Amino acid sequence: MADGVATAHNDDEEAHVSSATEANKDDLGFLRDAVRTLPPQILKDLLSNGVCTRCIFRLLILHEEICSRPSLSTPILSAILHELTEHEGDGANSSAGETKDLIDTEHVQDFQEEFRFCRVCLGILQFVHNDDKGMLMKKHRASDFAAAIGDAVKQDGHNFDSFSLEVSLPPIVDVNEQAVWSYIKKKYGSQPWFREKYPSESIAVKDFLKLSVTNPLEKLLDVKSNESSFRIRLTYTLSDASAMKQPIHESNGCYKRRKCKSKWLRCAVDDLHLKREQNDIDFIKNSAGLHKVERHEPSRNSSIESGDDGTGFLAFPIEKVIQCCSLNFQFYKTPIYVGGRYLKYSRNVSQTRWIIDDERMGEASIEEIVGGNILPICQGDSYKFHAAGREDIDVxxxxxxxxxxxxxxxxxxxxxxxxxxxxxxxxNNLESKFVRVKNLKFLGSQGWELMREGEAEKQKQYAALVWISRPLNNDDVQTLSSPKDMQILQKTPIRVLHRRSPLEREKTIHWMRIERIAGSSHYFLLHLCTQAGTYIKEFVHGDLGRTHPSVGSILGCRAEILQLDVTDVKMDCFQA
Amino acid sequence: MKELNPISEFKQDPETSHENCDPVLHSSSVVTSQDSKIEEKQHNEEEQEQEEEELRRLLLPKVEDLPDTPPSAVEANFTTFLLRDFMKPGHDQYIRRHANGLCVIGLAPTHVAFKDKGGITSVDFNVGKSDRSGIKVTGKRKKNAQHFESNTALCKVCTGDASYIVRCCVKGSLLEVNERLIKQPELLNTSPEREGYIAIIMPRPADWLKAKASLLDFEQYKKSRAEP
Structure with a gap:
């Protein structure tokens, strides 16, 4: 296999064939035996209708035999099939002695000259595609194709200890699959060898491709394939199959697997899929010679039995393919997380980047300071900042x-x-001293679990600098400190009423403690612990009586808040 | 408020912090390992104490920097405008506009109702075609909010002698009326500019700009009071 890894694009066919014959004589024998069990009629039929050898093996449920032998080249597979169908035509059985003659170079090259893109898989399982520069790339063996992927992976410079392979195909491949099954069923459904297992046990083009490429790729990259954080994505697209379809195909696949966070986005994606499928149907309707499928959705609907014209002649339902797919490699890591706790020391720094009409609010943001320092260390493409709640810019x-x-x-x-x-x-040593981080931890891909737990019932502790309109006395200290778990009713504060729903919410003030300030009778520090989501500023000044009770209403005077600081967010995560 | 002193004591001694994060490195024997554990514990306690001290230092303001009377939340967050003799003589109202565009509507101190003996004794929101207090505005988009003109009636305030119609003053959506006034109309007498507000209106930015032209700012209002 080692010399097969040579990735020169102009593969020397002869070299491949000869090396393959030597290395895989056992394989060939095995395969020949397996193929002999298949009904020759359908082999010939599919072969003559431009279905590629791997698709034939795939449709006739020999995929395991083929996929486990990635060094079998397309010409050899082709030779085996032709050999068998030809012999069948002669009415003679091939013997072991004849095989050597058949798989000689000359013979194989004959098949090569009449190369056609598979009508079902569009050349994907022939390992033919256009690269991103539009060059036609052709590999004969799964191992060679895997080698090409492997090279691209290595060039990309990712670090990984396993990988998972994702394949995205143009929807027309699915439609073709439906069409070819409908054809086979109609033509051979009554034959004794045709059993129900036929459509159900065969695998799709996508899975066949994965199955053939994964093993050699594992060997090449020297890591295992599993549900990994490192994803290798092969996106096949039809560039100009139809001008009408192009914009939809451009985005094909990109949406399909991405985990959408928000519901509306998911809806949008569903919508897109729907549109795309609709579009495909239209496309089929418009193209000639496909009348057999036109009334059927491209869903898994194998009851395509109606519509037989009764003449006995059945045209192959898929047209000749003149253009193969473009293939795009993408390599990406699922996101990783770094977590911790942050402290914000400035009243002019926002939590997240806050820009209104090109004008920055505040001098900087926690998001940018923290994220901007972590990103280059992880050599990532971008970062997102998430926090358990937030505080106002002046807090x-x-x-x-x-x-x-x-x-x-x-x-x-x-x-x-x-x-x-x-x-x-x-x-922590940045000159600006706006922010400090504590207990920074690398969390790998498990970030959210930590943040989610206990998020709803978290309590928060604050220190507020309060002024009241009369001197503070000892009774006041008592009045404010004694209530435990006091319920208050808070209407949406006027300051946020323009963008939030007008509601009256019940909140709990768990406890309060007054700390007097030496040298002042009107000012004091109010330490308080409240349920998450309590608006503290409004709880102090009362928001025109819209928060009730408030510090002002409890003390029976006017109360104003001059400064507010969060002193504790009571959550378990990143405590130490 | 002035920013408190910037923080300067964060630089942890790199050696001690390293020791702290990886005490095993120093455990060449059982005895020293125990020692380092105790050391670590002490160190942690010290660190915690330091942090608490630091927090107190940050929280406590400098008394000499504090104003005798700070600006109130209303003064700090709203711009006050006034309307004198709106529709009728003596019908003076205030419009306090928050930076977010919402307007709090209320009675100006010079409103004629305050001059009646005993002040305001009741407030009735059932004016015009509907009861203004009966409509529940919901959602971020303020569904159900009624769109009123500047001269639309908001409520009727009654004194012992007479009743007066209070109007929107600005064109916009009525988000809420102060329902507390129904049960506690005296709030209008005791605290007309705070708990005794009448309603909150959300004008469209363009409507606000138009309305603003006809309003007095606080300085103009003071001047107008001085004149006979």
Whole structure:
């Protein structure tokens, strides 16, 4: 297999064939035996109608035999099939002695000259495609195709210890599959060898491709394939099959597997799929010679038995293919997470980048400071910042800090513990001193589990600098400190009423504690612990009586809040 | 408020922090391992104490920097406009506009109703075609909100002698009326600019710009009061 790895694009066919014959004599014998069990009639039929050898083996449920032998080349498979069908025509059985003659170079080249794109798989299982520069690429063996993928992976420079292969095909392949099954069923459905297992046990083009390529790719990359965080995606598209279809095909596949976070996005994707399928049907209707499928949805509907014209002659339902697919390789990592707690020391720094009409609000953002320092270490493409709640721009985050996650897209590097310490140090020693991070941790791909737990019932602790319109007395200290788990009713504050729903929400003030400030009788520090989602500023000044009770209404005077700081977000994650 | 002092004591000694994160490195014997554990514990406690001290230092303001009377939330967050003799003499109303565009409507201190003996004794939102307090506006998009003109009646305030119609003053959607006034009309007398507000209206930006031209700002209002 080693010399097969040579990836020169102009493969020397002779070299391949000869090396294959030597290495795989046993395979060939085995395969020949397997093929002999198949009804020759259908072999010949499919072969003469431009179905490629791998699709034939696939349709006739010999995929395991083929896929487990990735070094079998297309010409050899072709030779075996022709050999058998020809012999059948002669009415003679082939013997072991004849095979050597058949698989000689001359014979194989004959088949090569009349190369046609498979009508079912459009050449995908012939390992033929256009590369991103539009060059026609042709491999004879699954192992060679795997080698090409392997080279591209290596060039991309990712670090990984396993991979998973994703394949995305143009929808027309599915439609072809339906059509060819409908044809086979109609023509051979009454034959004794045709059993129900036929359509159900055969595998799709996509799965065949994965099955053939995965093993050699595992050997090449020297890692196993599984549900990995490293994804190799092969996207096949038809570039100009139909001008009308082009824009839809451009986006084909990109949407299909991506995990959408929001519901509306998912709806949009479903919609797109629907449209696309509709479009495919239209396309089939418009193209000539496909009248057999036109009334059927391209869904898994194998009851395509009606519509027989009764003449006995059945035209092959799929047209000749003149153009093969373009293939695009993509390599990406599922996102990784770095988590921790952040402290915000400035009243002019927002949590997330906040730009209105090209004008930045505040001097900087936590998101950019933290994310911007983590991203280059992980060598990712981009980052997203997530936090357990947020504070206003003029509120500091002190004390225990607030849990956050930085999601790194397509990270090429998993940071070591030391590297994480370095990042933490670097952020904490920035000249601006806006932000500090604590307990920074690398979380791999499991980031959300930590953040999700206990998020709903989390409590928060604050320190507010409060002024009241009369001097504070000892009774006031008592009045404010004694209630435990006090319920308050809070109408949506006026300051956010323009963008939030007008509602009255019940919130709990778990406890309050007054800390007097030496030298002032009107000012004090109010420490309080509340249910998440309580608007503290409004709880102090009362928001025109729309939050009730409020500090002002409890003390029976006017209360104003001058400063607010979050001192604790009571969640388990990233405590130490 | 002034920003408190910037933070300067974050630089952890790199050696101690390293020791802290990986105590096993120092455990060449059982004894030293125990020692380092105790050390670590002490170190943690110290660190915690330091952090608490730091937090207190950050939270406590400098008394000399604090104003005797700070600006109120209303003064700080709203711009006040006034309308004198709206539709009728003595019908003075205020419009307090928040930076987000919402307008709080209420009675100006010079409103004629306050001059009646005993002040305002009841508030009735059942004016015009519908009861203004009966409509529940819901959702971010403020479904059900009624769109009113500047001269649409919001409510009727009654004193011992007479009743007066309070109007929207600006064209816009009525988001809410102050229902507390139904049971506690005295809030209008005691705190007309805060708990005694009448309603909250959301004008469209273009409508606001038009309406603004006919309103007095607070300075103009003060001047107009001085004049006979």
């Amino acid at each position: 500091r985050m002190l004390g225990t800090g607030r849990p956050f996650l930085v999601e790194i897209q397509n990270a090429r590097q998993f940071p070591s513990d030391e590297l994480i310490k370095d990042i933490e140090m670097k952020i």
